[in-house]
Amino acid sequence: MVVTLIVICEVGFWVLLAAGLATRYLLKMPRTGAALLLCEPLLEVVLLVATAVDLRGGAEPNWTHGLAALYIGYTVGHGHRTVKWLDGHAAHRFGGAPRPAGPPRYGMARARHEGRVWLGTLLGAVVATVLLQAAIWYVDDPSRVGSLESWMGGAWRAVAIHGVIAASYAIWPKKPPKERAARDEHTPVGTDA
Numbered sequence: 001m002v003v004t005l006i007v008i009c010e011v012g013f014w015v016l017l018a019a020g021l022a023t024r025y026l027l028k029m030p031r032t033g034a035a036l037l038l039c040e041p042l043l044e045v046v047l048l049v050a051t052a053v054d055l056r057g058g059a060e061p062n063w064t065h066g067l068a069a070l071y072i073g074y075t076v077g078h079g080h081r082t083v084k085w086l087d088g089h090a091a092h093r094f095g096g097a098p099r100p101a102g103p104p105r106y107g108m109a110r111a112r113h114e115g116r117v118w119l120g121t122l123l124g125a126v127v128a129t130v131l132l133q134a135a136i137w138y139v140d141d142p143s144r145v146g147s148l149e150s151w152m153g154g155a156w157r158a159v160a161i162h163g164v165i166a167a168s169y170a171i172w173p174k175k176p177p178k179e180r181a182a183r184d185e186h187t188p189v190g191t192d193a
Helices: 002-026 030-038 040-056 063-095 107-139 146-171 177-186
Strands: none
Touching: 002 030, 002 040, 002 063, 030 040, 040 063, 040 107, 063 107, 063 146, 107 146
């Protein structure tokens, strides 16, 4: 049941997003489109309630409940950025707005961007951990919650891996092609830069 709801929520997310953007830009009804976009979080509430009802009904806590918590956490951490990105492109394509700027490609500006994306992953892990811990307390049987605890560990491993990748942009910032070419031009052949 929970896996089916996760799939329904994911499909519902994209359907509401498309409907909201189409209403906003194609039908020229910005308030109605915004209202549809604001319905997005209701999908996560439905999933949260359904997961709690499933556990309350005596379901054995398993990977589906952990996946539901991670899905909700991911949506909280990264959903807003996804909606904003797509809204900017829809505004450009259908609303006459200027083309949205992409993320910076080089230097510390890129590192800051990657850091902000990582903060979304961190927020998602915090939300997932809170939901998983609440489920653990709700079940209140240490012999039945091992699966939920392992999902917590998985969330924090994802944060650590994403953190290392994001930090690599600050430690080794990518140089724009012009700087790279100028540097190579001034480096004698046979020496390391």
